[in-house]
Amino acid sequence: MVTAREVAQLCGVSVATVSRVFNRPAAVSAATRERVERVARELDFSPNESARALSRQQSAMVGLVWDTDHRRPGWRHPFLQDLLLGLKSALSSHGYHLLLLATSDDARDRRPGVSLADPIAYVSMTRRHHLAGLVLIDSGTDADAFTTFAQSGLPCVALDVALSGPRATYVTSDNAGGAAEAVRHLVALGHTRIATITGPRGNAPAADRTEGYLRGLAEAGLPVRDELVVTGDFYRESGFVGMRRLLARKDPPTAVFAASDEMAVGALLAARAAGLRVPADLAVVGFDDIEVASLVDPALTTVAQDKPGFGTAAAGALLAMIENAGAPEPVLLPTKLVIRDSCGSRS
Amino acid sequence: MVTAREVAQLCGVSVATVSRVFNRPAAVSAATRERVERVARELDFSPNESARALSRQQSAMVGLVWDTDHRRPGWRHPFLQDLLLGLKSALSSHGYHLLLLATSDDARDRRPGVSLADPIAYVSMTRRHHLAGLVLIDSGTDADAFTTFAQSGLPCVALDVALSGPRATYVTSDNAGGAAEAVRHLVALGHTRIATITGPRGNAPAADRTEGYLRGLAEAGLPVRDELVVTGDFYRESGFVGMRRLLARKDPPTAVFAASDEMAVGALLAARAAGLRVPADLAVVGFDDIEVASLVDPALTTVAQDKPGFGTAAAGALLAMIENAGAPEPVLLPTKLVIRDSCGSRS
DNA sequence: GCTAGAGATGTAACCGGTTACAAGCACGGA
DNA sequence: TCCGTGCTTGTAACCGGTTACATCTCTAGC
Numbered sequence: 001m002v003t004a005r006e007v008a009q010l011c012g013v014s015v016a017t018v019s020r021v022f023n024r025p026a027a028v029s030a031a032t033r034e035r036v037e038r039v040a041r042e043l044d045f046s047p048n049e050s051a052r053a054l055s056r057q058q059s060a061m062v063g064l065v066w067d068t069d070h071r072r073p074g075w076r077h078p079f080l081q082d083l084l085l086g087l088k089s090a091l092s093s094h095g096y097h098l099l100l101l102a103t104s105d106d107a108r109d110r111r112p113g114v115s116l117a118d119p120i121a122y123v124s125m126t127r128r129h130h131l132a133g134l135v136l137i138d139s140g141t142d143a144d145a146f147t148t149f150a151q152s153g154l155p156c157v158a159l160d161v162a163l164s165g166p167r168a169t170y171v172t173s174d175n176a177g178g179a180a181e182a183v184r185h186l187v188a189l190g191h192t193r194i195a196t197i198t199g200p201r202g203n204a205p206a207a208d209r210t211e212g213y214l215r216g217l218a219e220a221g222l223p224v225r226d227e228l229v230v231t232g233d234f235y236r237e238s239g240f241v242g243m244r245r246l247l248a249r250k251d252p253p254t255a256v257f258a259a260s261d262e263m264a265v266g267a268l269l270a271a272r273a274a275g276l277r278v279p280a281d282l283a284v285v286g287f288d289d290i291e292v293a294s295l296v297d298p299a300l301t302t303v304a305q306d307k308p309g310f311g312t313a314a315a316g317a318l319l320a321m322i323e324n325a326g327a328p329e330p331v332l333l334p335t336k337l338v339i340r341d342s343c344g345s346r347s
Numbered sequence: 348m349v350t351a352r353e354v355a356q357l358c359g360v361s362v363a364t365v366s367r368v369f370n371r372p373a374a375v376s377a378a379t380r381e382r383v384e385r386v387a388r389e390l391d392f393s394p395n396e397s398a399r400a401l402s403r404q405q406s407a408m409v410g411l412v413w414d415t416d417h418r419r420p421g422w423r424h425p426f427l428q429d430l431l432l433g434l435k436s437a438l439s440s441h442g443y444h445l446l447l448l449a450t451s452d453d454a455r456d457r458r459p460g461v462s463l464a465d466p467i468a469y470v471s472m473t474r475r476h477h478l479a480g481l482v483l484i485d486s487g488t489d490a491d492a493f494t495t496f497a498q499s500g501l502p503c504v505a506l507d508v509a510l511s512g513p514r515a516t517y518v519t520s521d522n523a524g525g526a527a528e529a530v531r532h533l534v535a536l537g538h539t540r541i542a543t544i545t546g547p548r549g550n551a552p553a554a555d556r557t558e559g560y561l562r563g564l565a566e567a568g569l570p571v572r573d574e575l576v577v578t579g580d581f582y583r584e585s586g587f588v589g590m591r592r593l594l595a596r597k598d599p600p601t602a603v604f605a606a607s608d609e610m611a612v613g614a615l616l617a618a619r620a621a622g623l624r625v626p627a628d629l630a631v632v633g634f635d636d637i638e639v640a641s642l643v644d645p646a647l648t649t650v651a652q653d654k655p656g657f658g659t660a661a662a663g664a665l666l667a668m669i670e671n672a673g674a675p676e677p678v679l680l681p682t683k684l685v686i687r688d689s690c691g692s693r694s
Numbered sequence: 695g696c697t698a699g700a701g702a703t704g705t706a707a708c709c710g711g712t713t714a715c716a717a718g719c720a721c722g723g724a
Numbered sequence: 725t726c727c728g729t730g731c732t733t734g735t736a737a738c739c740g741g742t743t744a745c746a747t748c749t750c751t752a753g754c
Contacts, residue, residue, distance in 0.1 A: 048401070048475055049475045051401050064447075076428055080427060080431075085415065092449030098449065099444055099446050099447070100444060128394070130395075291638075
């Protein structure tokens with residue numbers, strides 16, 4: 001690795017000048033700048049990131065906080081790959097990298113001074129590494145944990161969890177809007193007894209989707225029947241159980257909006273188990289547009305989230321906070337209803 | 348953030364001693380060590396990672412090289428989440444984090460000295476960040492790219508690509524063994540005309556799976572018929588096309604081993620399109636055990652890879668290279684045949 | 695009692711940049 | 725001619741650790 005010192009010597013200038021060429025080019029005369037740039041290119045020099053981070057108290061890295069919640073084993077992020085790709089490409093264009101932060105019970109106590117509590121450990125790790133900011137992925141962790149991040153003063157952007165603070169914001173889909181659109185679609189197909197299987201209590205996107213469901217009914221002038229709202233937890237199993245319960249009623253719904261594709265698949269299975277045909281006897285709409293949605297039979301009509309958009313938006317918001325000072329407005333990503341076969345059609 | 352200097356002052360020792368307590372505790376007297384440890388804990392001190400990396404020329408981070416190949420758009424890693432979780436937890440127990448490295452066309456030329464060629468850019472980035480090692484994910488990149496990494500002298504471990512060098516090794520599934528087991532299963536069910544749809548040419552796991560297929564036939568004393576071997580590319584579409592071609596023959600196979608689950612799903616669809624019932628008219632085995640495998644109808648019998656094992660093994664091999672000097676032997680992860688419904692049963 | 699040697703600790707150089715401040719220089723106006 | 729101003733560049737302190745080497749102390753052995 002070639003250092004700035006070597007470049008400086010070859011150019012007959014001081015290291016300070018070399019540094020300036022990279023950080024405040026305007027402060028260097030054109031002639032000198034060009035000479036330094038040429039030599040730097042020839043020697044394939046670029047500044048050592050550790051030294052730069054130490055000196056600037058800020059590294060070219062953004063931390064990713066992503067834990068899988070112990071209380072929800074087997075939980076998988078519906079579109080981790082797209083998310084990471086989106087983040088990576090948006091960050092790269094500003095020269096940043098993504099550091100997947102690891103804390104673990106195993107690693108605890110191995111050295112004196114390693115703190116125990118989780119969000120605190122993350123914040124301290126962030127400071128120790130001079131990270132420029134944090135991306136927080138909702139993993140069912142306590143909402144409290146997130147406020148700790150927001151209060152830390154570090155630039156951070158949360159995904160699917162409302163977060164606000166002087167340097168904190170969040171990105172989420174237009175969950176209510178998407179859900180309302182799904183209901184509108186069912187209404188347009190002539191359904192009037194429309195049920196929903198919701199996500200877990202306390203989860204913000206879940207609550208928003210329920211709100212959208214209610215709004216969709218209200219827009220159509222349909223009454224809300226409490227018995228048509230059953231609580232799920234986003235997992236397939238709960239969709240199955242919820243649907244079975246709905247179908248056991250005397251006057252079962254003719255359509256159901258499931259707040260996740262996994263639950264929609266569960267609902268599909270429950271309908272099949274009850275001897276019903278989808279979409280003839282029951283229309284099903286899901287949410288997420290995960291990969292399997294197009295694969296089940298019948299292919300699932302669902303509210304698609306803008307998966308790469310999450311990464312791009314999160315990176316954009318974070319970089320804005322890093323480079324300027326204030327927190328940008330929360331980003332609400334539009335959703336898109338993908339019509340497949342699980343609702344049939346009017347024709 | 349508390350610095351070592353402050354701890355040292357409070358303890359009435361020099362910073363060197365504080366540093367020693369963390370790095371070579373044996374070199375410090377018990378009394379001093381305990382005093383420093385206590386104060387460090389009270390002040391919640393832990394060493395600044397940027398400074399440490401700069402001084403030691405080695406950071407507590409491991410780089411992840413993961414590019415999606417432009418020539419294969421839409422390619423998704425079959426188990427990225429498990430892989431990352433495995434890596435994360437194994438690395439965390441040694442205090443390491445995972446840095447998702449980003450290079451991008453957009454980021455190019457923004458500063459003087461940023462090199463262009465991809466693997467070289469990664470290696471240089473690794474040096475600049477003082478990364479301890481690299482994890483390389485196969486993404487259909489040229490094999491040449493990987494030898495560049497191996498030759499760089501950096502500790503690196505590749506996934507699913509054979510890599511060797513003084514500080515390089517790799518982790519892969521027992522692809523041949525798994526494929527042979529799949530064929531053995533089909534043979535045990537009475538099949539004698541067993542076809543295969545292979546992965547792309549030039550891909551090592553694909554070649555190994557084909558080899559295992561051939562071994563399975565040989566073990567059973569079955570002849571190899573070239574016309575029953577069709578080339579795919581791991582994508583669903585190629586499974587569909589390949590199966591259609593096989594079924595178009597006068598004497599179509601009664602069983603097929605697809606080298607990926609995606610292709611197996613394609614084969615399932617082709618069989619359905621041809622009016623065949625699975626497994627009654629055609630038995631299908633896949634490879635990978637991706638999430639959809641259990642969801643298609645009929646549920647796919649497939650060769651499961653040890654997904655979290657990849658992460659753990661990769662981290663283990665890498666840490667071994669980082670901490671000792673030599674390169675450990677390549678790791679061959681056992682596979683497991685998961686029997687579902689797509690092959691029927693003898694009963 | 696003296697000294698060699700082991701063990702503990704401090705001193706200071708170093709890792710490779712960034713940046714406040716000072717200094718040098720050219721130029722324009724009085 | 726002199727001085728103030730602005731532009732360019734160098735000097736040196738600093739970021740926060742690590743570690744080779746020097747120094748000091750204490751003990752064991754003769």
